[in-house]
Amino acid sequence: MTESSDIAISLKRVTVRLGGRTILEDLDLDIPAGQVTAVMGPSGAGKTTVLRLVTGQLKPDSGEVWIGETRVDQLGGKALGRLRRNIGVLLQNGALFTDLTSFDNVALPLREHTRLSESLIRRIVLMKLEMVGLRGAAQLYPSELSGGMKRRVATARAMALDPGIMFYDEPFAGLDPISLGVSLRLIRDINAALGTTSVVITHDVREVAKLADHACIIADRKLVATGTPDELAASADPLVRQFMQGEPDGPVPFHYPARALDEELMRRGEGR
């Protein structure tokens, strides 16, 4: 069993309801420190909700969210700001500021949160861009970068303040094979070089097997499986197997809930 000091992030009996729909219900989730953990699950299962809970953007309806010894769901204002400086987040599309160059995007958190001189900021930014292989693109605007390059610049920005925790929200979505390989290597390198706790939110099972030390699957509003990627791949649980094997039908049905087809076809003049 994992020691509590080895747990970087912990969600305890968390329930979240949004717009009358229950997204997570009594979810218990522990994310080990210093490792790469993949949070997987079908689309709409609440993976990104976990990110929003941990960063304090969303308060749970019940339950507790902890980062180390800090209870996140009770923080607000400046305390939450201080916490967020220790969390780097790569959002799905990078979310770079289009009116700033790559350099200025990466420099932004440094300029906002530190009193470092411009010459020191320049060195740090160039080192971060070098790490993601885009030092040569420092003066380019986001509109001049490819999708994969944008995410790499956004990764450099997320780690500008050397955070203790890095979140990657769907980092492989829509990437070509080369960019995908680069992203995999980057996440691994950052984890090794900075000793961060890395959380990769994804539904890309094959890439998780190459990348993660630890993986968990959220489905049906709760945690359904946790372990190493190999353990999950060998699981006999029908839901885990459906997800890991990519089967179109199973516990997660192919069809959206609806009345029986013959009944639907026989009804006339009621909607389309």
Add this chain to the structure above:
Amino acid sequence: MSNATSHTGMTAPLRELGRAGLFLLTAFSRMRFGPRQLAEILRQVYFAGVRSLVIIVICGFFVGLVLTLQTYDTLTRFGAADAVSTVLALSLFRELGPVLAALLFAGRAGTSITAEIGLMRATEQLDALDLMAIDPMERIVQPRLLAGLIALPALVLIFNLTAIVGGIFFAVFLMGSDPISFWANMQSSVELMRDFGGGMFKSVCFGFVAAWLAVWFGWSARPTSEGVALATTQTVIATAIAVLVLDFILSAFML
């Protein structure tokens, strides 16, 4: 229609106004003035103000031209062609300058602000700021609010100036009016505080309202292309109505 639906339909605009008011209060309560904020305000004054200059100058000139044409034609029938500069100046300073410049500002800068903030929401840039512990209110909203407050009065001054140039062009150069009496009549009929000052006060109010609505509709836009398109349309419509209603109220108090 059910009672519930009609009730929602009636209260929806009031609720929207309440939310926009709370948003404004939040923005002002978190207002900070450091060197970085001032630099950003200046940058936004450039985007909202300087980039609106072309439309303001062109429209101002033609408004002055057509206003002089119409009043010259009418006043000449009564032998009062000398009063054309008086009508031109008073209409511009009191009403047309602030109102038309505000409407043009809403069409040019207001829509641009709404679309920019709406797209920032849709592309998660506002989320990214929040996640980096940078307050989007301070970084995005406040500079644009203050930029509107600063830029519109300056644009009204330029609008009035070019409209008078348009008036002079028509009356003096095309119709052959005496330039000295044109200026003398204008100077003697315009009161600095009441006419000119009143118009500038209106322009500050309109600038504030136009910037507030532009920022609000961008901030509350649904994060889709359709949502951003709807928000930009709402900005123009709401600003036009708000400016005209406010103009009536302010004029009633100033007379």
